[in-house]
Amino acid sequence: MRVIPTPIKKILDKWNIRGLVILSLVFQTSLIFLAPLRKRTSKKLLAVILWTSYLLADWTANYAVSQITKNQGKEPEPDAPPMNKKLLALWAPFLLLHLGGPDTITALALEDNALWARHLFGLISQALAGVYAVVQSLENALWPPITLLFITGVIKYTERTRALYTASLDKFKDRMLKPPDAGPNYAKLMEEYKSRKDSNLPTNIILIEEPAKHERPPTLVLPDRPDLTDLEIVQYGFKFFDTFKGLVVDLIFTFRERDESRDFFKELKPEEALRIIESELGFLYESMYTKTAILQTGFGTLSRVIAFGSLLSSFFVFHLRPKKSMDFHGADIVITYTLYIVGIALDLVSMVMFLLSDWTFARLRRLKDDPDEEKKSCVDDLLNWLLAFRKPRWTKHRCKGNRIHEVLTTRFLLRRWSGTIYGFSFIGYCLKAKVSRIHQKRIRSVLSEFVRETVVSTFDFVIRRTQMLAGWIENVDRSNRIFIRKWSRRSWMVRYTVYPLYTVFFLGIPWVFGKLWGYVDRIFSLKSHLDQIRFVSSEPLAKNQWEFIFKELKHKSEFAETPEIAKKVSSARGEWALRDTNVTEVESLMRYVENVDYDQSLLLWHIATELCFQTEEEEEEEEEKEVENRSCDDREFSKIISDYMMYLLIMQPKLMSQVAGIGTIRFRDTLAEAERFFKGKQVKKQRDMKKASSTVISVSNYIEPIHVKGDRSKSVLFEASMLAKELQKLDESSSSSSSSSVITTSSSNRDGKWRVLSKVWVELLSYAASHCEATEHVAQLSRGGELLNFVWLLMAHFGLADQFQINKGDARAKLVVGEGE
Template structure:
């Protein structure tokens, strides 16, 4: 008995190579156009498509080459054209070309770069396999096209291997290391000193110090105007070349720190955002694509040779006569498709190459005099870059009393996602949908209604399944009690009904429960469902970025030495509290100084939400901004703590345990108070009604890590802060400053490699804060405070 029917098996045998070749071409097409999108969004569906295409592309090409090699050794079928196998041999170098991968993605993750040696071995083995397939088909009249395609394939595969090699962290670091500086020749200086001393010549050793930064001419001059789009890219490329050493923990000199800090102190926040946006884009391209190696002389020459070889092979194949009689018609069509699509994809790659930020920055270097008259080429490049400029739109805020400009750059033109995600603790406890502060503007009302209906339906289905599961558990528990009671009184029931109950009503549900738990642990199904149901998103408000920029700029004024910079960047709220100049902040200090960072995050997040849920009237414009900014960053930091553990791995501590125990206490509290209508305002008021005359730790001890009612005490302390101070310091100004400090602490203590890895998932506000802190000198990498003094032997009076 055959598992696969003979007719189907015959079709599979006939079309397996053809299908694999077409599939390999499809994967290449998907990757070249979809891979650039992953730096613009964090959508899981797109990431899954790219992940699948990336993994299957290599597998398909490798398997197809093995099938071609195997097919060359078989006897020809009676109905096959006389030279058809020779045409199949032409496909082997095409598959080698596909293994070279598109220019837009070389590494799916940073770890892939470390596997460059494996790809080098793959290059050699696949080239040998292709040669073997061709040798089996000799004598082959298609050898000119095959040879040219081999040149193209080897060059493409070499480019990919080089890109992985240069982006691997150890090679990336080696490439950036400067020549070792051994300092002045101490031995020679002391020999001269001894000889002159023996000759009784008067002399002295003078230390020539490096000039102070105020004595050095500035190396970067900012024009007294807003930067053009081209200048933003040029400055971004310049700082990328300097600060890419952050990825491999290199240290920077005080010259580089002062140059960057002085320049950024003169920037407008929007220009700073654009520069950092382009810097992160360059960093993404250098670590995940072929862009950097293609912008070298060798890379450019390699690409022109590869394209010329591909085009020449196509022309030679087209001019070959009698293709219709020598080869199978379908195979000729597939070959033409491989050539035409391959050439089209190469042309598309060239267009992306020519119109990339990297090309513009390399082609037009920064001018020594920024006020020099711009050339027509600069104007043309500025026109191209204008389309990629960040777009801002006004949204009504504070119940329509004010407006905010928020980032709304088009999907295909943006350089990062531009989204601030949020996760709300109380909303998650109540399974409530958290409303957005900046409501989406959509002109397609029908699509909005349909999407919200789908989400609502999905949420209802999940709730019904959970309720049904609870009812089944309750019914099963009650039934078990009754059957066990009867089985004790009646032996017949004990030997008949009770075993059936144990198998069908107890054993089978337990098996399914264990199976579901196993699946959830492997694929994190519950976490993905929670993301769909409880994750909120906000566009980046311009005022909020300005507020973050001004806060870090203000802190940088105190970071004159590496020690002071480290102290400022290590603040977790205490610096912000002392900077408010309010006398009522002393009770708040214990919530940042005497607690772990993850505990502080959860405390301030719940306290912020309790304050936010109160209806506040007559808020000033600045306080209204601070209220909404605090809410956005509060939810964002909880999202990072719970949903992005890799980004917070250095500071998270026992954040997951503390969150789970606080969640358990909150759910028990809400259940006892019969709060089941998902009313976050009522839930917040109920928490605040609880008397806090005695601290929770005095009643519960320190076994439980829950901070629910500690946060309630913090919220009540915040409410005591004055709202109408002359300097504008109220509870919302305090909260906004504390949240910026908590955000900057997380950004500076996150591994640099995790920041870079996040760029391929849409990027985060955290990445921007990390790089902005580095530009302001608020980083551990600035270890050199003063330049080395150089000794000089001076003959004269001692």
């Protein structure tokens, strides 16, 4: 008995190779167009499609080559054209070309680059398999186009292997290492010194110090005009990428490179700095995940010209061959033409992407030594016109505080990164409440947001109903068990019949499903993905928010003149920001950053920020105060960064692995205490974040929570409540000082709680950015990028990062004869 019916098996035998070849072509086409999108968004759907296409593309091509090889050893079918099997041998080098992959993606993840040796072995084995398939088809009149296609396929696969090789971290580091510096020849210098002394000549050794910073001419000169051009942004981005790509492999930088970068960025406008870092991260992404870096060399360009020329030549040789319709099957001819035409079209698309890439613009027009003296050319004007399409777009949006902010709204296909700041609210998650956005939605995205909200609401509704049903079943089961247990005590028949059946079916089945769900969730993290869909919010980057971050880091860099101070400043977790504020209650707040772990500090300040944010909104609605009288920007930016840091801690643990500590345990313990508290206060079912926040604030804190519950539970809920009350005192003391009859300058300019919170959150953000592993920053670029990546690179440019060391330069010894000692 056949498992597969004979008619279906005949169809599969006839179309399996054809279907595999077409499927391989579909995967290649999808990769070349979808791969560039992954640096612009972090959507899970795109990631799943790319992951599937990337893995199945290699499998399909490998399997198809094996099927072609197997087919060449079979006897031809009676009704097949005389030379049809010879045509199938032509498809083997096409599959080798597909295994070379598109230019837009070589590695799906950073770890794939370390597997370059596996791809090299794959190149050799697949080339031999293709040659074996062709040898089996000899004598084959199609050997000229087959040979030309083999040249193209080998070049493409070699490019992919070489790209993986150069992007692997160990080889990436080796190529960046400078020649070893043995320093002055000490032995020779001592011999000369001794011989001069023995000859009674006045001899001395002097040290020629490196010139001081103010004595060195600046290596980078900003043009004397208001704004940098789009081409200059890319040129400076490429220049700093070439210098600071060593951050990825923890190389040591010289003091000259530090000073050059810091002095340059101090003179930039915040938006210009953002655009340069955008371009810089784009170069880093292309060097790690695409073929761009190797194609931008002379050898890479020559190999691509040869590969494309071989592909075209093979097409024309096949096209000019007579009697194709008599020698080959009609469907196979169509498939072959499709392979040629789509392959040529994809190569042309790759060339257009290559020519329009930032890398090409930066190499075509080198950075000028003096931008003001050299005149612009028509080429510069053309490149500026093309780059203007990728310029960040800012749109004025009205936020919840009725303030107008400019937010990043660059069109999707023109973005260099996602431009989104994600958020996760602890109290919102505890109440399972929907967290509203601060910035209103764009009109263009109303439909997409409506679809997304509908999907999320459907998910939320199904999950809530499932949880309600599970709770109802649990309550019914508890009542039934009590009843059956009492009944079984009175009747031995019930004890040995009804009670065991109930235990097995009504308790065993839910237990089995619960265990099964636990295993599935443990393997695929389904609950985490569902929580991310339901409870993660998103905000666009606001221009003045980036300006505030830029100015704060710029201000901190002014103190970082030595590597020791720079390391101390970059290691601050809020204490530096608190001392830099104009408040007298610093010491009462300092214990929430100095005497606690970083993950504990994050959770404390996040909950305190949420409590202040929700309760103050309520006050505003009641008192109807003017928005202009409040620090609206600081309040909203504190809320956004607070939610963002909680999102990183809970939803992006890899980015926070170096600083997270026991953050997950603290989060779970705090969540358990909050759920118990809200349930007891009848607040949880209402899902009202304002009421929940005011309820937490209303709890008296006469005694420290740790003195009541000890250190067994890591919950920080009511410590955060105490911190929120301390922060609220800042506004109270500020308002009382400003309303008194005698107002001093210091009291009238006191910082309120939102100014303090905004500074502390920028410092907590910069601490996480500088202590995150560089490889995780690079890995995040393939998932849309994060604000954390920009802060990391900005800190490096300001000389604040502690991921690399800055050596001070060497003084050179010189032997001087004829001078007194």
